[in-house]
Every structure is written in C-alpha cells, then in structure tokens.
Amino acid sequence: MSPSRRRDKELREEIASHLRMAIHDRIERGMRPDEAAADARRELGNISQIQEATRDVWGGRWLEALAQDLRYAARVFRRNRSFALVAVVSLALGIGANAALFQVVDAVRLQSLPVADPSSLVEVRIVDTEGARGNFETWHAAVTYPIWREIQARQQAFSGVFAWAADRFNLTNGGEVRVAQGLWVTGDFFGVLGVRPVIGRVLAAADDRPGCAPRAVLSYAFWQRAYGGSPTVIGQSLALSSRPVEIVGVAPAAFHGLEVGRTFDVALPVCADPVFSDDGKGRLPVGTDWWLSVFGRLKPGWSVERATAHLQAISSDLFHTTLPPTYPAESVTKYVNFKLAAYAGGSGLSHLRETYESPLWLLLGTAGLVLVIACANLANLLLARATARRREIAVRLSLGAARGRVIRQLLTESLLLAVIGGALGLLLAHTLSGFFVTLLDTQSDATSLALGLDWRVLGFTAALAFTTCALFGLAPAMNATRVSASSVMRATTRSTTSGRDVIGLRRALVVAQIALSVVLLFGSLLFARTLHNLTTADPGFNPRGIVIAGLTFRRLDVPADQRPSFRRGLVERLRGLPGVQAAATVRIVPLGGDAIGNDVWPEGDRPREFNSRFNTAGPGYFATLGIPLVGGRDFDERDAPQSTPVAIVSEAFAAKLLPGRSVVGARFTRQATPSSPEKTFEIIGVVKNSTYMDLREDLSPVAFLADAQSTGPASMQMMVRSGLPAGPLTAAITRTLADVDSRIGVTYSVMTADIQGTLVRERLLATLSGGFGVLAAILTLVGLYGLVAYTVARRTNEIGIRLALGARGSDIARLIVHETGVLLVVGIAAGIVLALAGGRAAASLLFGVRPHDPLTLFGAVAGLALIALGASYFPARRATKIEPVAALRVD
C-alpha cells in the first residue's frame, strides 16, 4: 500500500474512533443509542471535508494531482490510439535523431579523456610549422625526438611530460599482413596520465632507456581479442613486425590512448624504435623525422597561458640546440625561430574531430529543424484535438475547474507524449549513433568511439523532450482554455465556433513547416550534388579494376642499392600472373593521403621557383592507371641508377616551368631536402594532369621520378590492373610472393573502394541531410494535409451552400487550392531567405556547386510545391464531392 493510501485509511479509522467515543459518552449520559449517534454525527460535521482539510496538511497534493492527470492522459491516449501513435513516433524519430547526433558530437568533441584530471593536461606544439622540413609521419606529428628531449630537459611548467606517436605493426611474419595499431610512448606516459594496469604493470621511466629491449602494454580490447583475457599473458613474447616483444601488462578497458576515434592494440617505449627500423638507428637521432606529440600535466597553479609564456621563453635556445646539421639552408632561419606553445589537451587529439566537427554541428542543427517541424505537426494535431474537445473543456471550466488546472491537465498530456517519445528516442539514438560510426568507417580506417550514455547525453535528451513538450503543448493548451464556456455550450459542434486565432495559429505553423522544409531540402540537394560531383569527378586516371598491393620486404634485408632491381623483379613476377593486364610500382598512391612537396625551378633560374608535388613511379605506371602520355616517353630500362636523373611531369608542371613551350628535354632543379642535396632532373615525358591527394583540390604540378633511380624504403606499393575479381587475384598474388620469399608481407586494397573512402564525410552529409530532408517533407505533407482537411471539414456548411447555389466542383477545388497556395507562397518565400542564409554556413563543405545555386534552390522549391499540391488534392476532391443537402442537414 502506498504511504498516502495508508495515511488515508488511518485517518478514516481515527475519525471513526472519535465518533465511537462520542456516541459512547452520550449513551453513558443517558441518551438513546439512535439519538446519541445522530447527535455525535451532527457535532462531528462533514467527515470527508475533515479528511480533505487534514490531507492538505500532509502536503504532496501536487503529486497526487499529477498522478490523476497522468491517469487521465493515459485514458485519453488509449481512446485516441492513432493520434498517440503518430505523436509518439514522430517525437521518437525527431528526438532519436537529435540524441544520436549529440551522442557522436559528445564523443568526438565534448568528452574528456578517461584519465586522471584531464583538465590539467596540455598539448605542446610549435605555433607555426611553416618551414619545418623532413618527414611528417602522422597527421598529428608535432616534434622530432631531439626536440622532445630538449623539451623534457628544459621545461619547468609541468609536473610530468611525455611524448607519444601512433604507428602500425604487422602481426604476421609473412604473407598477408594483419595490422596491430601501435603506440610509441615515452617513459612517463602512463604515469602522467594516471593509467593503472589491469594486470601486470604499465611502462615506466625505467623501460624507456636507450638501447632498450622492446616491451609492450596491451590494450584491454586486444588482450581480450588475441589472448581471450588470459592472465598468463604477462611475460609472454609477442611478434610485432617479426620482432619479439615482451608483454608486461594490460591497460584498463576505458583507456584508448590520446586520439579520440582511434584505439590502440599495443604500446611500446620509444627507445625500442631502432629495433623496428630498416637501418637499425631509427628515428631517435633524426632531427627531420616529425613523429611525436607532446603532452604535459600543468604544475598546480600554472595556467595554459603561463605555460605558453614559459615555452616561448625556452624556444630559442631549444631550437638552436636541436637544429639538424642536414637542414636545408633556406629553412634554417624559420627553424630556429619556431615557438612552442601549450594548448588545452584534456580531450586528446582527434582527426575525426578536425574533419567532422563542423559537419556534425551542421547535422545536429538540421536534426533540430526536423524536430521543430515535427513539433509544429504535433501542435497542429493538438490544436485540432483541442477544438474537438472544446465542449469537454468548457464543461470542466463551467463546473468550476480553474483554468490553470485545465492547462496543467492538457500540458500533462503533452508531457506524457514527450516523455514516452524521449525514452523511445533514447533507445533509437543508441542504434542510430552506432550506425553513424559505421558510416565513418572505411576500408583502411577503423573508427572506434566511446559512445556512452553519459549525463550530457541524458541531459540533452531530457531537455529536448521538455522543450518540445512546451513547444507543441503550451500554445494549444492556452488556446483551448481561452473560451467563454457559455458560447461553446450553446454552440453546435460544427459552426463558426473555432475562432479565427486558432486557424491563424495553425496556418502560421504550416507556413513555418514549409519554410523550414525548403531549407532542409535545399541543404540535402546541395550535399547530394556535392557527393555526385565528387564521385563523378574525373581523377585523371581510371581506378576501375585496380588492386593496390602494399609490400614489405624488411625481413629480407635487401641492401639499399639492390632494392630497385628487387622491386623490378617482383613487378615482373606479378605481370606474369594469368588475368593481370598491367602492373607497376609507385611510391605514393594517388588519393591515398600521403604527399611529398618541394620547390623546383628551371635549371639556373631560381627566381622562377614554384612548388610541386613529387612521386616516384616505375615503367608502365601511367599505362596501368590509364594516364595518357602526351609527349616524350615512359620510364624504361635506359633509366638506370647511374644514368642522368630523369622525370616525367604533369601538364600543369610543364605549363609552370616553361609556359607555352615543350618541356621534353628541359631540365629543372629541386631544392635541397634533409635527405638529399639540391638535384637537377631531365624531363623525358609529359603526362595529362591527374589528382594527387584529394579529389577536391585543383590539379597542381606533379613530377614523377624514376623508380629505378631511387633506393627507396624496404616496402613498395604495386598497382595491379586485372579483369579478375579482387579475391582470386589477391590469393594469386599472395601465392606468387610466397614463392619468391615467404617473409614478404602484403596488404591489399581495392582502389575504387579507397577513393570512396575519401568521400566519407560527403557521403555522411548527403545521406543524413537527405534523410532529414525527406523526413521534413513527409512531416510537412502530413501537416499541410491535416490543415487542408480540417479547413474542408470546417467549411462543409459553406461549401454545401455554394454547391446548392450552383457552384461547380472546379470552383470549390479552386477555393481549397487557393488557400493552400497562399500558405505555400508565404512559406516558400520565407524558406528561400533562410535557405540562402543557411547555404552560406555550409559553403566550405560543398564541391562543384555554389551555396546559392539557383537550380538547386529551384529544385527544392519545386519539390515542395509538388508535395503541397499533393497534400491539398485529396481534401479538395472530397470537398467537390460534398452532397449539398447532406452538408446542410448536418447538426
């Protein structure tokens, strides 16, 4: 029994005992029992009124009233199932989409790292890296190892500081590569972050000594996946890229490293880097290998600004000390003037965040608009229902219900809808956000996000549900109770009672829906066209039927000077495979995301220097990719290591080097790089322009150097064109490579899929905004249909009279369509203004279409007009079919 029920029962018993004693006393004084009972009752007064008054003393009345309202609301919905269903479903969809997007935004943008006191973590970076030369290994590479050592030695701002870098290891000893995501960490990494091991121990400063043996901390997920969570894993040896690594511990499940959106499998101390390098020295002594990110924990009382000031102060000495001897002379000034600064680092680094932050906010805004449209529909539905319930409300008001009480009752109904919709939305959100993350996944890039239900997501959803409740519930409730009871009671169900203000409000809601739908449709069309433009953009080569084989032959210890011939031998073997039409090597796969850029100039004419992209390709590369040679010749056996350095250049390169003249036979000079001095090349051929790194970029100058004239690393990319499906082809390649040497490792990717992978953001935007656009259009269709049908119903009498007086069906249809038309014109006009403003916000995410593209805008408007006409067609038709006599006889 509930406490309030029990109190009620006890109160009744208490009053009953009072009455009993009063009767008893009276009988004792000599009254007749029936007289005594009557007298005692009279003295006691109205029992239920006593109970009411006493209950009021207890308080908690509002809770009872709420329970009563809720019971009443539930009864109303049980009687109007279809209304409740439409309302709950549209709310669940609207709230679900918003909550799902917010969950993703929360995960990539708002969440702090799951480490001790994330707010005191800062990242240390060079403010402007313009002029930094060398290899940049990852997108977040901030410093070289020598710079890191100096930061560690000189800094005073942090209680602890560490560096880390992401890398990949191969889990197999040959054949097809299985990738383990690796982290290089310095000794204090785990200590400063406050990450404790689940079993074993984490790496400490003692593990990070020069010449150390490789040791690894496993991630929890990898430990579960590869070892089934076995505790005996400590002390075991794990082969990473064919090197034995001792496992010392396992990190906790919540810890995914410092990059949001990517997890790690194994963490190794940076001192083990030489063991994994081709040359046995690795990146530690090299001042031009940029690979590490530096984080520190601020000392108590230190702010980010103070740390920055301190870092700026030590920068000059630091960069003078670490200036690499091979640094190209023209970049030295820039290097020694680099300035370090501290940046808030509590939420880690994220490539995902940099790429998707603005699209995600944009999509969240879009989803918000869809929710507003859904709310407008619900408000419209409730208004219609409130009109139907006028009698009921009027009766209640005239029986003495306070207006506030009736508004509260109506709001409770909306609240119940909002709470159910919100709860379902939250469930839906979980599925949807998982779906978003799979949209972000590509062939080569697995995305992992901690999509938890934290207080922010719950709070956001709750706030959304209550706001929407207020949005769609308040106006109808206010409106419904603003009636004079007598007029409604007197009036019949169908006449002129629904006031002008109600229909005006409903029209305004529909106009708003139309306007917002124009915006959403326009946006989704812009993104659809962007995606279309990019997928159909001509990259300048033909990716169809191309499989990219990434080979590593590090374990074979092929001497550097023999690598070109080794590579040529492998290409020959693959060309001989049945079904293979062409094969060639290349250093940088087009659209793969890597790039090399250097300044070049016509030999002896330095002032005319310009920046060019570089690549290295073997004979047959251009034929394999279908890039036409427009002048000169392809690479061939004449281009040997000892002969003149040669290059094939793109048309854009040729136009920059010698405008209007043939460049075959001409020579150009490339600036010095940390690994090679200034060098001059002879141009032997010119090829058509093709994209290098990004489908969106303009075709910039590219120079291809001869593969045979470059030693290159102990790995290579092979482009294989064939008519075979990818499966049998890769199996055949793997077998052939194993025949050559079982220690060769290989990974495969299909080029068309890789290119699709570069369009994830555009596809996400086009898919989701398209979905939202369609949803908005459907909701508007429903809203408009409802309004027109309502208008027809309201004007049945009038239409009956018109028909009786000789109006034709077409006149009536015109009447109805005219009403829709006015709403449409107003809504579309407002929508165009909003769409043009919104388009500007999305400008940076578009490709090949202007943010105010008139054709697209016309498409959105036309689409919506069509929907609107469709929405008014059926009610209009019904209006023309009204039987005049029946219409007049109603009531």
Next chain:
Amino acid sequence: MAKATRYQNRIELLQGTLDLLILQTLQWGPQHGYGIAQAIRAGSSDVLQVDTGSLYPALHRLERQKWIAATWKVSANKQRTRVYRLTAAGRRQLASERSRWEMLVDAMAGVLAKAERGEA
C-alpha cells in the same frame, strides 16, 4: 436567529490558539483526539468548543512539526485509538507560545483598561 442563540456562550477560537490549547492539554499526559476536545471543553467550562474540522488538521500539522507524536493504542474494549503525546520540542514550543500568549493578554488588558478609563 436560533443559530446565534445557540452559540452565544461560546467563543470562536482565535487563529493559532488551538495549537496552544492542544499542546497545553497534552502536557498532562498522552491523549486521543476526542479526549483532547473533551478536555478543552471541560477545562473552559464549556465555553471553548473545538470544531472537529479544525482539530484533526491541527493535530496532523503539529505532528508534522514534530511537536507531538502519535501512536496507535488498543483500548480496554479492544478498540484502536490514535494517541498523541507531547515531544521535547513540543514542550519548548508550548513554553514559548505560552509566553507569547501572556504578552498578548497583558497587552490587550492594558489597552482595554486604558480605554475604560478614558471613557470614564
């Protein structure tokens, strides 16, 4: 007119005085609602009549304030009654309300006496 005659010897209780009377009554020992009403009536020689519609809300209000506490007791003839007793906080409250009441009475008496003299 009959109504007026019937109540001519009884005084409507001043707002707040019922609480004081209940606390005062309970000072002599635990008592149930009916008993409290009877004691007030008897103590005032039938002048003060406690309306049941005010008594029970007042009892429950005092209970919420924790000035009195209630328990169910079974009487000699096996009937359950709800019995109230004064708590320590109630005792303090009684003392303070009582002194407030005495101040009020003194003040009223003073004003009324002055008015009488003025009239004389």
